[in-house]
Amino acid sequence: QAQLQESGPGLVKPSETLSLTCSVSGDSIGIYYWNWIRQPPGKRPEWIGFVYFSGDTYYNPSLESRVTMSVDASKNQFSLNLSSVTAADTAIYYCARRLVASNFAFDIWGPGIMVTVSS
Amino acid sequence: VLTQSPATLSLSPGERATLSCRASQSVDTYLAWYQQKPGQAPRLLIYDASKRASGIPARFSGSGSGTDFTLAISSLEPEDFAVYYCQQRTNWLTFGGGTKVEIK
Numbered sequence: 001q002a003q004l005q006e007s008g009p010g011l012v013k014p015s016e017t018l019s020l021t022c023s024v025s026g027d028s029i030g031i032y033y034w035n036w037i038r039q040p041p042g043k044r045p046e047w048i049g050f051v052y053f054s055g056d057t058y059y060n061p062s063l064e065s066r067v068t069m070s071v072d073a074s075k076n077q078f079s080l081n082l083s084s085v086t087a088a089d090t091a092i093y094y095c096a097r098r099l100v101a102s103n104f105a106f107d108i109w110g111p112g113i114m115v116t117v118s119s
Numbered sequence: 120v121l122t123q124s125p126a127t128l129s130l131s132p133g134e135r136a137t138l139s140c141r142a143s144q145s146v147d148t149y150l151a152w153y154q155q156k157p158g159q160a161p162r163l164l165i166y167d168a169s170k171r172a173s174g175i176p177a178r179f180s181g182s183g184s185g186t187d188f189t190l191a192i193s194s195l196e197p198e199d200f201a202v203y204y205c206q207q208r209t210n211w212l213t214f215g216g217g218t219k220v221e222i223k
Contacts, residue, residue: 104208
C-alpha cells in the first residue's frame, strides 16, 4: 500500500512562494495522477490541482495563475509551488493519489502539513 | 456548488444516519464521500456515487445521481462520529461544506 508524506516549511512570508514536496513510498509514482489539496482550519477542502507521472498538469482555475506542480520520478516525489502567497493561503496542505478506478476520487492521502502565511 | 445537509446530525450509537448532498447542476454519478476525524486527512468511503472504497464496511452506502445524493450509515459505531464531506467532478473538483455527525 502506497504511503505519502508532505514536507516543507511550516511558515511562509506574504508575497513569497510556498514550496512543498510529497514523497511516495510503497509504490511507484508511475501511472497515477498526483494531487494537492488544501484545507483552511475548520473549512472544507479545496482541490489545487494534479500532476501526472508524465509531467502533465491541470490546476484549479481559481489558483492557476500562481500554481506550478512537477514530478521527479527518480526520487518518487512530486512538488507544489504556490507563488505570491497571502494569509488566505494559510491551510493544511495534503498530497493525495487519485484512485485508479475513478477519475476524480482520492484514495490515499498524506497526513498533511500545516502552512501558515505570516510575516 | 455542493450543499450538504444537515450541518450537524446528533445521533446515538446504533442509530441510522442519513446525510444529504445536493449539487447546483447535474454531476451524473461523479460524486464521492469522505470521512474526516480531527487531526486526520479525509478518508475515501464512496466513489462514483455508490461504490464502496477498499476496506470500507458494508454499513456505509451511497446512492443518487444527477443533483441529489445520500450517504447512509446503517448502524452507527463509536468510530463513525466524524465530519463527512461530499466531492464532485465537473470542470474541476469541489467539496461540500460538510456534515458533522456527533454523539447525542
